[in-house]
Amino acid sequence: MLKRYFPILDWGRTYNGEALSSDMVAAVIVTIMLIPQSLAYALLAGLPPVVGLYASILPLVAYAIFGTSRTLAVGPVAVVSLMTASAVGAVAAQGTAEYLEAAITLAALSGVMLLVLGVLRMGFLANLLSHPVISGFITASGILIATSQLRHVLGVQGGGDTWPDMLGSLAANIGNVNPWTLAVGVPAVIFLFWVRKGLKPMLIGMGLPPKAADIAAKAGPVLAVAVSIVAVIAFDLAGKGVNITGEIPSGLPPFAMPSTDVSLIQQLIVPALLISIIGFVESVSVAQTLAAKRRQRISPDQELIGLGASNVASAFSGGYPVTGGFARSVVNFDAGAQTPAAGAFTAVGIALASLFLTPLLFSLPIAVLAATIIVAVLALVDLKTPKQLWTYSRADFAAHVATIGITLVAGVEMGVIAGVSVGLLLYLWRASRPHAAIVGRVPETEHFRNIERHKVFTADHVLSIRIDEALTFLNARWLEEYVLEQVADRPRVRHVILMCSAVNEIDASGLESLEAINHRMQDAGIKLHLSEVKGPVMDRLQRTHFPDELSGKVYLSQSRAFEEALRDNGDTFEEPKDWPRGMI
């Protein structure tokens, strides 16, 4: 029990020197990657850069205690930062103390929600997000984030939560481009793109092993940061209008308190829920992918608790919402992390950076941070998926495109809500019209098959219907309509047999529909029979009056039901060799 909630008790007992050295190496590499990322994502969230560092210390320690993935790298990530900016920007002005307090409160709310969902084992809620909705949301978020950062590369004012707003704001300010900022930002973007695409092949060409080349390439942003700081100082670019990070307070994270203002909490509750679910889905996907590669397991319900603890830790140490990030987790995995201790060591690395490194970052140009974001998030934009979905499933395509469109024009929250709604409605629409078939007997066998696809025997006064779906409230109405229509089309029918071999469940609505069908058939002088009802389904039906009220019988086999129904009308059942269909 204790181990379930504290996975550290499990892996901690067998921790040894070998794991320690692997974890230390991975932690150093992830730390180098995380320093510029944490500053950049805080910028994206509209927060002071130091908040990104704070969100990269205690949350990692909390996840190391409560998380089940051995290689997940928790901390600030792009999509959640964008969602934070959108949610917090709606309740406070950027740069104010209220803005920071709202971000802290958002992390606390999100953390508490994740913890509650975890204790209630409600991980299935994440299932409401289909893959097309998630990928549509991530593509649209990538576009939104890259667009939001353009102004920092151009050195102009700007803002907006939606794509049209952002583009409009950029267009309005395009006359004020700062050439020095441009001279820093554009080369940074080009360099970082090259690092992503060209550096690794070059390093491999120079004789580095592929894995080492891959990891070295991840340090590219650090190089860009270092060079740009030197350039700013050397050419006094700050004096020429290039925005720089400025003073970052040195020291460990402070103790912070989320707000207890009820009206603020009410305003943040929906965004907090959406951030929790999106963050959870992103995190679990990457954790599962990595765990499977080493045949390890993660527990999604315990992951809710791990991420919940991380967000609570983030809130109380002056951070903002965090989750498991894709890129850093893969680097952590490739660098050889063995246990969540690697995350704790990364936290130590970031803590040291907060203590000693921040003075060096004073002259870091914002344009370079924006460049690292732009290059990172454009990898999220996936233009192949819409075409694949169009080929494979129009319903999924509709959900995907709706999510992209609504996210771009109405913002991230509406995008998620609309995507989930469209996906669920399409699902429910399909579930409300399941498949059923009129069946007949395959000659000289006891098998019954669809009369539309096979040459089978049927009888004018016996109608056999096979239902290929559980009977639930979603299709109960359909069932009534379908059976009544089939009967209305066949005035000679005296027996209706529902073949239930594929009916895995009958809920109360399904039962009531069966009762209604039974009564209506009775009114019309028709007997209703069931055949091949599954064991557990029959057990539950036995607890009701339905079997007594049924005008016909419940048969174990469809062929027995068919034979008895034939006999009941005085036909001797002798099957002629070349019985034509529909002629009995």
Add this chain to the structure above:
Amino acid sequence: MLKRYFPILDWGRTYNGEALSSDMVAAVIVTIMLIPQSLAYALLAGLPPVVGLYASILPLVAYAIFGTSRTLAVGPVAVVSLMTASAVGAVAAQGTAEYLEAAITLAALSGVMLLVLGVLRMGFLANLLSHPVISGFITASGILIATSQLRHVLGVQGGGDTWPDMLGSLAANIGNVNPWTLAVGVPAVIFLFWVRKGLKPMLIGMGLPPKAADIAAKAGPVLAVAVSIVAVIAFDLAGKGVNITGEIPSGLPPFAMPSTDVSLIQQLIVPALLISIIGFVESVSVAQTLAAKRRQRISPDQELIGLGASNVASAFSGGYPVTGGFARSVVNFDAGAQTPAAGAFTAVGIALASLFLTPLLFSLPIAVLAATIIVAVLALVDLKTPKQLWTYSRADFAAHVATIGITLVAGVEMGVIAGVSVGLLLYLWRASRPHAAIVGRVPETEHFRNIERHKVFTADHVLSIRIDEALTFLNARWLEEYVLEQVADRPRVRHVILMCSAVNEIDASGLESLEAINHRMQDAGIKLHLSEVKGPVMDRLQRTHFPDELSGKVYLSQSRAFEEALRDNGDTFEEPKDWPRGMI
């Protein structure tokens, strides 16, 4: 095409004298029943009594043109009247011109929504309401309505939209009970209960045929109305504080215009949608039941248009939201109505009443109208269902009880919303954890069965999993977890075969999960195979790269897949007679 939208063109062509006389008789009986009901339900909706008459004229004519049920009696009904009171009461004060205008606007909105849903063939939306949610809502509405009318029987002030509010308001005013009102109201309630339970047996005892006795008993309220009017005049009860109907304007319905105030429309949009759906579900249920008795059909999508047209007609003639009512439809059916023309004749009857009968209703006591409502709606309260649901299905019980509880304490709108949400969440929860089984070969056959239930052969390096559900986004995550867990438990496995005989669909999320499973298996050195994939599912998979990327093969039969997987590992497949399970 024209006939689809105008069912009158269908039945109108064969209309003859026999149908005419049957329809006329039914119309007279329904008119007698409808006069007091229309006044009472208008009272329940918080509207002047004459609005109930207006809502019983043109809407019936519109339904006769557009409706597909031959016997449905459209007009004011109890539950929709209560919902109208709740929705309109939130935006205007009872008794004002704004209140009436809002009710008219609500009817127009509801009518337009029903028409749009009908044209888009969105009748399936009604499926979101499961039977337990509907019956819970109707029970709770019955309790709310009866409680709301108690004050009229007691002759006290009162109000409230929720049960606690209503009871509190009654308790606060209990000291002001008007004894004369009580002297009219209580006997009326007792008489009407007796009419419902005792009059029919008595009439049968007196030699009347059962059907005639049944119909005669429905005229009981008219008798109560007549006697009470005489009593009010004879004893001057109005002067002693008994509330009476007062002047009802004579004449045909006026031409009315819904409001075009955007903020009013915004406030009414959600209630209008809920009223539309609840009204549609109530109406279609009774229409289907009655149609089936005569082996007729109704078209649910066209019913949306019929009810939409009725509500639009109601709005433009000064009425309020209407739908097909249960009790009156059954009376119409039993009285022998043959076609929707019976409804049109009823409209003529009510029009005549509006022209000539309203002066007689001046002295009708409100307490008697309240008594007819109380007796009518207490029949809706169903206390058996919760117990039955508890025995049959805990999930359905939870949805039912949640709907009752929330409707009583938070009002009708929240009740419907909560009921639908609870029902859907429980459904989605179950759908996200479908059934799957590890299967093995039944000795000396080609059948594969669950290893938990049957004595079957399995092999340590071949894992066969049968999935008993369509693969959709709801269970895609589950599928990955399930397969990976099974593999993690069996380190010797080299082949995984997914048996897809019960997989009716694979959506884009399901496909992506299969791809992920394939890649993860590949990373772990395991081949993934599919077997018995259904034709339409395979057709769609062929349009993707999945079959090429699959590390294993797609087999037509599970037994072939199993045999080849065994051979691949160098085993000669010779099946010994008494092969112990799990020993290959």
